[in-house]
Amino acid sequence: MSLLDLTLRNVRRNFRLYSVYLFSMITGVLIYFTFSSLMYNEDILNALKARQNFQTGVTIASVVIFLFIVFFILYANSFFMRQRKKEFGMYLLYGMSEKQVTLMIFYETLTIGAVSLAAGILLGGLLSKLFGMLLMNLMDYEQAVSLSFPLEAVGSTAGVFLLLAVIISIQSFFMVRRVQLIDLFHAKARSEKPVAVSAPWAILSAAMLAASYLLLASGKGSVMWQDYTSASLIACTIGIIAGTYLFFRQFAGWLLRLVSRRKGYHEGNTVLWTAALRFQIRGNTLNLSFISLFSTVLIMLMCFVSINYTVQFQAVGQNLPNDVAFEAQDPALPDRLALLMEEEGHPVKKHRTLEALETEPVTSLDTAFENPEYYLPKVLLVSQSAYNEIAAMRGDGQSVQLQGKQAAALAQGSDFPQRYPSGGEPPFRVNAQTETSFTLVEKKDYALLGWATDPASSMLKKPAVLVVSDEAYRELAGKAPHRTFHLYQIGNAKGAEKLSEKLHAAVTETPGAYYSSFADVYSRQIEGSSLMLFSGAFLALIALFALASVIYFKQLREATEARPSFTILRKMGVEQRQMKSVIRKQLLFVFLPPLALGLMNSGLIIKTYIVDSVKDYPNISALVWGTLGAYFLLYALLYLSSSSLYYKIASGRTA
Structure with a gap:
């Protein structure tokens, strides 16, 4: 009887034992092929804005999935080797070499792997369509996903499981080689001894967990x-x-x-x-x-x-609370861009003008804003009345009441927003021809203007904004440069990527002008978080x-x-x-x-x-x-x- 005949006979005879192993292999192939085939599905790739990032993320996740598959398949193989040690002992006793036993195990693994590969790829192809549709739904895209069996995914899956068969054979060889023949017959007769335990060590374990x-x-x-x-x-x-x-x-x-x-x-x-x-x-x-x-x-x-x-x-x-926001030094620019929004199918729903004073910070920005490296270097002063009007229009209940030299910092993204207790307010000094010291009464996690963006690199930096009392604003109005911002809410803001490219080109004709667009960030953020959720x-x-x-x-x-x-x-x-x-x-x-x-x-x-x-x-x-x-x-x-x-x-x- 040849090794191949013996292999097929073993698989038939031990089918009940191998059924669990076969199920594990099929599941592994199914999961790996389903995931990797998404990377080559043209319907999905054509719908994505960040196609290269998607393929890179899926590739990394595929490697991690492969490592998990190797882990549990090797664990399963280790179990089956223990269960069959007496059988292997008989083969060695009858004169088979360790090499022949290992080769027989390799043939068995290939036989089971071939069945698993065929079944897993077939089922994985069906599931890839379902999961592709789920991914499009997570990304909020209306994109049909066709049933496909990409050759690249089939080839990579076959290669991965051939490599796994080799790894399993190597593991089996070392397990057979390092155990003596007499141990093979008594592999199941070993018993463990109870561990010596002590109260101090037991209490220490509970104390370590409790302290953590x-x-x-x-x-x-x-x-x-x-x-x-x-x-x-x-x-x-x-x-x-x-x-x-x-x-x-x-x-x-x-x-x-x-x-x-x-x-x-x-x-x-x-x-x-x-x-x-x-x-x-x-x-x-x-x-x-x-x-x-x-x-x-x-x-x-x-x-x-x-x-x-x-x-x-x-x-x-x-x-990015404004669908579109930009700074306009040319008085004709807002009307021209509003007309462009209408022509591109994104009609203006709301329009608000915001005036601000530009000042140089004297106090370190991290006093009022967390992670100051994310902020533009200048500090913008906005009057309480202008801020409260916009907050009321948004209906988010974020109004402030300030007097004298009191100020509130708009530290969007802050992990620790707070209202400072009386007597504990930190000072914040700015320079507008002369230095002015404000008392920070509150640090709010709130965006008035939002991140500056561009269509190519999404978020850039965000303006540092202080809301000051109306009297303080009027006092500094003649000393600091004025900046005018136009804030828009438009129709179908999520799909305004092409509009944003045109708006950005027009606004940035003035060097250093502020520009922010919801569409520049939305698709990339949602794609990234959807891919993270899907991969996770x-x-x-x-x-x-x-x-x-x-x-x-x-x-x-x-x-x-x-x-x-x-x-x-x-x-x-x-x-x-x-x-x-x-x-x-x-x-x-x-x-x-x-x-x-x-x-x-x-x-x-x-x-x-x-x-x-x-x-x-x-x-x-x-x-x-x-x-x-x-x-x-x-x-x-x-x-x-x-x-x-x-x-x-x-x-x-x-x-």
Whole structure:
């Protein structure tokens, strides 16, 4: 019998065992081909404004997806190698060389890979159309997406999985080579020893996690995060990682030891599920720590991309509140550009003129504006009445009341907007022929003019604007240069890219003139956030699949090893209901702590670094809770399915 015949016979004989492996491979091919084929779909590429950025982003995401696929396929292969060690031992005993066994495994991998490739590409082609339509919908584009099987995507997918087959064969070769023949026959007879636990180490793990959570809960506006940012970040990282490891290595064992010493321990089935867990701590520590930390990163990723996408639709409008705004030194320019807007199909809905005084800042800009490098160097003074009139027209309730030399800084994008307490207002000095000192009573996260833009590079810099009292404005009006800005709201502002090119060319005939357009930023921001959400969702999908594979194969191995013990219990008269209860409690102790730690870690980090920064946007908290709830639900379903599978294998009800 040739190696190829033996390979085909093994696949047919072990089809039930290989069905899980085949499903994993098909899913991997499907996800990879679906994602990579989008990069070559001409319908999608023709609809995008930033085509090159899209292809670059998809390429990077494809590499990450490939690494995830390699991870869980190698993990699955490692499980199957352990399950078949006795079979390989027989082959070696009958005279086959390690090279021949490895070549047989390579043939098996190619056989399964060929089936997976055909099925995965076929299903992936169908899904790519669905996901392409979803991507267009996320970007708010009305673009039809055709069904396609790009040759570039087919070739890259086939190449990737051929490389994976080689990697699997190399892994299999080293696993067979480093184990002695006698070990192959007794591979399943090994048992783990319980870990020695101590109360001080267990308490230390809880203290490290608690200290990290308290530091995170203090918020990034606290003294620790403001004055000791790097130290706080390092302390939280070490506390969460080391605390999680020690939690599963020491605290879990210590807790089980406490349970074993309480009265009534030998009553019911407590002794059955706790005894098994104490022997599994050593082998489960790394797995459970990995699941907790991986869950943290995964939830953070999904929350970040979801919040980023949700916020972008409103953030563009907040950063560029005027559909078109420009500075006009030629009195005839506004009428000429308004006529151009009408001709291009973007009629003027509202028009407002804003007068401002240009001054030189004497005080450092970072006193009134965060990240001063994003601002134009001059400071514009706007009167309270002019500002309040525009704020009232927008209906956003952002009016101010100022007197004397009081001023309010319009620090759009500020993470820490605030109204200063009486007696604690910082001074801000400007030069308009003579120096004038204002008292800052408020720093507002508000855009009056918005970012300066151009059609080619989108956002440039934003004007630094101080709102001052009417009397202070009148006092300085004869000393500082005047600048006149025209603010427009137009029809179909989202689709005004071509109009913006013409407007920008006309305005910038005057060097240094301010120009801002909503359309210059909207399409790029929405495309970027949509691609980030789409890529993040794909990465989360493959990451969840990898995580489920780790849990699934771990439980599959432990259930197989526990089968003799459950057989003895059944002969001793333990009822089926009690066996199910033991399994549910045992797995709950394995599933619940990683889930709780993952949700706690990610929830606090998201609140501190994301939610608190965008708390003015509606529905953000609901979005975060929805993401946490969805992850909890998926994890609960995984727990229930694992419990059912564990019982079937341990009780011998499935082959």
